Amino acid sequence: MAISGPFNAHIEAERLHGSRGGFPLFADVSFSLKPGAALRVTGPNGSGKSTLLRMLAGLIRPDAGKVTITGHAPDAAPGETIHYLGHLNAMKPQLTVAENLDFWLRFSGGAAAEGGWEDALRRVGLSRVRDLAFADLSAGQKRRVAIARLLATPRAIWLVDEPTAGLDAASTVLFETLIAEQLAQGGIVIGATHVPLGRDEGWQTLAIDPATVREPVAREALAP
Amino acid sequence: MDSLPEHFEFVAASYAVSLVALGGLAAVIIIGARRARARVEALERGASSRAVDTGADRT
Amino acid sequence: MRALFLREIRLGLRAGGGALIAVLFFLSVVAMTPFAIGPDMKLLARIGPAILWIGALLASLLGLERLFQAEREDGSLDELRLSGDVAQLAFAVFIKCLAHWTVTGLPLVLCVPLFGLFLNMEPLAIGASMLTLAVGTPAIAFIGAVGAAAGVTLARGGLLVAVIVLPVVVPTLIFGIAATTGAIDPVTPFLAPFLFLAAITLFFAVIGPLASAFFLKALDE
Amino acid sequence: MSDAAKPAETDITSGGWVAYANPARFLRLADRLIGPLALLAFALLAVGLLKAFSAPEDYQQGVTVRIMFIHVPFAWLAMFIYATMAVSALGTLIWRHPLADVSAKAALPIGATFTALCLITGALWGRPMWGAYWVWDARLTSVFVLFLIYLGLMAIHRAIDDPGRAARAAAIVTLVGAINLPIIKFSVDWWNTLHQPASVFRMDGPTIHPTLLWPLMVMALGFTCLFLVLHLMAMRGEIWNRRASALARRLARDAG
Numbered sequence: 001m002a003i004s005g006p007f008n009a010h011i012e013a014e015r016l017h018g019s020r021g022g023f024p025l026f027a028d029v030s031f032s033l034k035p036g037a038a039l040r041v042t043g044p045n046g047s048g049k050s051t052l053l054r055m056l057a058g059l060i061r062p063d064a065g066k067v068t069i070t071g072h073a074p075d076a077a078p079g080e081t082i083h084y085l086g087h088l089n090a091m092k093p094q095l096t097v098a099e100n101l102d103f104w105l106r107f108s109g110g111a112a113a114e115g116g117w118e119d120a121l122r123r124v125g126l127s128r129v130r131d132l133a134f135a136d137l138s139a140g141q142k143r144r145v146a147i148a149r150l151l152a153t154p155r156a157i158w159l160v161d162e163p164t165a166g167l168d169a170a171s172t173v174l175f176e177t178l179i180a181e182q183l184a185q186g187g188i189v190i191g192a193t194h195v196p197l198g199r200d201e202g203w204q205t206l207a208i209d210p211a212t213v214r215e216p217v218a219r220e221a222l223a224p
Numbered sequence: 225m226d227s228l229p230e231h232f233e234f235v236a237a238s239y240a241v242s243l244v245a246l247g248g249l250a251a252v253i254i255i256g257a258r259r260a261r262a263r264v265e266a267l268e269r270g271a272s273s274r275a276v277d278t279g280a281d282r283t
Numbered sequence: 284m285r286a287l288f289l290r291e292i293r294l295g296l297r298a299g300g301g302a303l304i305a306v307l308f309f310l311s312v313v314a315m316t317p318f319a320i321g322p323d324m325k326l327l328a329r330i331g332p333a334i335l336w337i338g339a340l341l342a343s344l345l346g347l348e349r350l351f352q353a354e355r356e357d358g359s360l361d362e363l364r365l366s367g368d369v370a371q372l373a374f375a376v377f378i379k380c381l382a383h384w385t386v387t388g389l390p391l392v393l394c395v396p397l398f399g400l401f402l403n404m405e406p407l408a409i410g411a412s413m414l415t416l417a418v419g420t421p422a423i424a425f426i427g428a429v430g431a432a433a434g435v436t437l438a439r440g441g442l443l444v445a446v447i448v449l450p451v452v453v454p455t456l457i458f459g460i461a462a463t464t465g466a467i468d469p470v471t472p473f474l475a476p477f478l479f480l481a482a483i484t485l486f487f488a489v490i491g492p493l494a495s496a497f498f499l500k501a502l503d504e
Numbered sequence: 505m506s507d508a509a510k511p512a513e514t515d516i517t518s519g520g521w522v523a524y525a526n527p528a529r530f531l532r533l534a535d536r537l538i539g540p541l542a543l544l545a546f547a548l549l550a551v552g553l554l555k556a557f558s559a560p561e562d563y564q565q566g567v568t569v570r571i572m573f574i575h576v577p578f579a580w581l582a583m584f585i586y587a588t589m590a591v592s593a594l595g596t597l598i599w600r601h602p603l604a605d606v607s608a609k610a611a612l613p614i615g616a617t618f619t620a621l622c623l624i625t626g627a628l629w630g631r632p633m634w635g636a637y638w639v640w641d642a643r644l645t646s647v648f649v650l651f652l653i654y655l656g657l658m659a660i661h662r663a664i665d666d667p668g669r670a671a672r673a674a675a676i677v678t679l680v681g682a683i684n685l686p687i688i689k690f691s692v693d694w695w696n697t698l699h700q701p702a703s704v705f706r707m708d709g710p711t712i713h714p715t716l717l718w719p720l721m722v723m724a725l726g727f728t729c730l731f732l733v734l735h736l737m738a739m740r741g742e743i744w745n746r747r748a749s750a751l752a753r754r755l756a757r758d759a760g
Contacts, residue, residue: 023757059361061503084365088358094297095290106286108366229567231632238571238628242578242621246730249617253734257741263748270755426680433676439663446656447677450684453649454691461698471698479694483687490683498676501597 006186008035009071009081009156011056016065018051025051026208029065033204035156035186038179040193043208049192050086052208053159056190057084069157080108083155085163089146093135097126097145100134101152108153120151124174139166147175158182158189287378294353295386305342305387306394312338313398324403331402332463335412336419338398339391340452343420346387347427347448348434348441350379351499355435364499373496376428380492384424392417411466415480419459422484425491426451432495436502454483527743530603534736542733548726555719569716571629577724578622579643581731582650585615588735589657590682593675603739605671606746608678609661610738614731616654622647642696646689653681667746 016029025048033039041049054060056067069081091100101117121127124144129137137145143166150158158179164172172195179189295302316334317327327334354360363375392413399409430447434440458480465473556573589611595604626644627637638644657674664670 022753054361057361057365059364059502082365084361086358086361088356088361090358090362092290092294092353092357092359094294099290099293103286103290104362107284107290108362231568234628234632235567235570238574238625241624241628242574245617245621249614250734250737252613253738253741257737257744260741260744260748264744264751267748267751267755429676429680433673437664437669437673439660442659442663443673443677446653446660447680449656450649450653450681450688454684454687457691457695461695476694479691486687490680494676494680 006035007071007154007156007188008186009069009188010034011157011188011190012068012070013056014066014068016052016055016067017063018048018055018060019063020048020051024063029206029208031204031206033188033190035071035188036183037188038183038203039188039190040203040205041190041208042192042194042205047208049208050161053084053161053190053192054086057082057159059084071156081155082157082159083150083153085146085150085158085160087161087165089142090149091134091142091145094133096131096133097121097137098130101145101149104149105152117148117152120148121145123151123178124148124171140168140171143167144171147178151178154185154187156187158187158191160189160191160193162193163191164193164195284374284378287375288382291379291382292385295382302386302390305345306390308345309338309342309391309394310398312341313401317401327401328403328405328408331399331404331408332412332467333460334402335395335398335416336456336459336463339388339395339416339420340423340456342391343384343388343423344427344445344448346383347424347431348444350383350428350431351435352431352440360435360499364502369493369496369500372499373492376432376492376495376499377425377488380421380424380428380488384421388420388424389417391420408463408467411463414466415459415462415477418477418484419455419480422451422455422487423448425484425487428491429494429498432498435499451483451487455480458483527603527606527747531740531743534740538733538736541729541736545726545729545733548722548729552719552723552726555722556716568629568632571625572716573720573723574727575622575625575629576720577727578618578625579647580724581727582615582619582622582647584728585611585618585731586650586654586678586682586685589615589678593678593682596671596675597679605667605675606739606742607735608674609667609671610742611735612654612657612661612674614734614738616651616658618727618731619647619651619654623651640696642689642693645692645696646685649688649692650681650685653677657681667749 010033012032014030017027018025018029029052031039041052043049051060055062058067090104091097092103095103098117101121105117118127118130121130124147126141126144126148129141134142134145143163147163164175167175179191182189313334316330320326320330351360354363363372366372366375395413395416396409399412404412427444427448430444431440433447434443437443458476461471461476462473462480465471465476552573556570589608592604592608592611595601596608623644626647630639630641630644631637657677660674660677661670664673
């Protein structure tokens with residue numbers, strides 16, 4: 001099942017400043033990615049990788065700087081251009097895998113892959129568990145169902161936060177091929193990981209190093 | 225006035241209550257502000273003494 | 284959006300749904316009253332609608348604070364927030380409130396005939412109470428959503444829901460009881476308070492979801 | 505997409521103190537204003553009281569009408585302070601202005617006190633006139649609901665320790681309350697006419713004849729100035745409080 005592309009979205013960050021609870025995490029982060037580009041965000045735990053990713057997705061407001069996404073369908077909401085896969089899998093434990101994926105396919109309403117979620121589930125090798133409650137799956141299986149959701153509703157930009165956490169070797173390789181396919185379709189993948197996500201040559205890296213951050217940006221010194 | 229007018233105690237009571245309440249409120253606010261200010265000055269002294277060795281600027 | 288409604292209903296009815304808790308709370312309020320007021324049937328009949336209304340309004344508060352908590356814990360809140368602009372998110376919140384009311388509010392209304400027997404209310408009073416409750420209680424869900432959305436990151440979310448819903452309970456209760464008594468005895472008017480009751484619910488059906496969507500969008504974490 | 509660039513309000517290069525420019529300016533302004541305002545408030549109240557007690561007693565209510573000279577201003581202030589809190593709530597939520605949080609939090613206890621006083625003086629006035637401390641009169645009931653909202657807001661500030669979040673939560677409740685107050689007022693009036701024949705004594709008498717109206721206005725103005733003084737002082741205290749906690753956190757962090 002090929003991911004239906006091609007995509008031509010661009011994402012650009014200009015001098016982004018991020019902080020959490022008033023303490024600065026990163027400053028002056030800028031990059032510009034065109035279709036097919038891949039960026040790996042590295043840095044020690046708690047250095048702000050997740051915050052940066054959530055900021056790119058639009059879930060967090062940057063202290064300073066701007067995130068611009070162009071090239072998606074004119075009226076499309078940000079959600080229809082971006083897939084954000086955080087540490088959590090966005091699935092309801094009481095519902096079965098089939099119900100969950102079916103819901104996300106209908107709810108997002110965006111262009112669904114022609115095979116629907118059945119094919120996506122087969123790609124991640126979990127067709128057999130389609131009627132099990134999501135809560136009954138192992139951590140690795142849950143992650144693969146979440147990845148299946150990315151496949152079921154193709155979007156131009158993937159923002160993945162440690163996607164291969166909890167995955168066994170075979171699944172990790174699978175996910176890397178999926179990323180390669182997404183890039184081949186002109187998609188963009190930004191991953192916050194410790195381990196490389198596939199052959200390194202095409203990947204740009206952005207290291208967030210807390211030491212480089214200068215005097216704190218006190219958004220409102222009065223605010224906590 | 226030979227005897228206090230009827231219901232005078234209610235008028236007196238309401239004015240007394242208002243005076244006590246507003247006085248108390250003002251006192252709480254004034255004391256709160258003073259204590260907060262003192263705390264800031266104490267912390268500033270604390271920061272300045274440390275500033276000497278860590279070089280943190282103190283304007 | 285229909286999918287969201289169906290999912291919420293399915294979730295509500297599955298394990299961990301709030302329907303049963305609200306009904307039990309409502310039953311306890313109604314069952315307690317005769318012990319407090321005494322078994323004088325005539326008196327109970329007269330204050331029957333009031334007891335039903337107070338019980339139902341408080342019962343519909345239950346579970347509201349969890350409206351977005353579950354979403355946040357399993358990560359689907361992010362998807363909701365990204366799914367569109369404030370208007371679309373407001374519509375999604377509206378659907379969630381409707382689903383929450385269907386799962387917790389509607390059962391309360393359906394229990395009224397049974398509870399009416401405890402309070403020795405005649406059929407007309409029971410019918411009137413059911414109608415007015417069905418129209419009135421959704422307002423609580425809609426305005427409670429604002430507290431739930433704003434308090435989703437707070438430990439004390441429940442307090443926020445209660446404090447926000449408190450001022451809404453007053454007009455809803457007043458017009459609800461006025462309409463119910465209006466339906467029972469022909470002297471007092473029925474239509475005017477009933478229409479005001481419906482107006483309040485519709486008013487908050489718009490304000491609630493919009494304010495909640497505003498806060499979910501502005502959620503900065 | 506999310507190009508809602510929020511320009512950093514502070515200049516990064518210089519120390520964090522520049523961020524206080526805005527509040528520091530306010531502090532200087534407050535210091536200058538509090539003195540004269542306090543004098544004006546006491547002067548107005550003194551004149552008002554003198555006039556109030558020299559005015560002829562009301563033929564119906566006797567001396568108890570004197571209570572009106574503080575009860576009505578308290579009712580007016582209960583509403584006025586809530587309105588200022590609603591405006592501050594907008595400042596917190598829409599313009600994210602730090603001073604708006606401070607203003608709302610500072611005004612809260614003052615508003616609650618005036619509302620409570622309005623209810624107490626109302627009850628003390630009701631006792632001789634209607635023979636009961638508490639009467640479900642439409643206006644008293646609306647002020648009572650307003651008082652419940654004030655208590656709810658204070659509960660929120662007490663329950664949520666993080667000042668930023670508490671301010672936003674309180675701002676929301678304030679705005680929802682503000683939207684709801686007219687509805688409550690209307691429903692209580694409706695409810696009042698439904699259950700109780702029009703109360704014999706209207707709260708402010710048939711019509712306030714000029715000799716009473718004038719001192720009432722002066723008293724209302726006096727109490728409003730008093731509120732402004734208390735509000736400025738409370739805001740000053742709140743700013744010092746927040747500055748102290750911000751400083752303490754910074755020291756902890758610098759200590760490493």
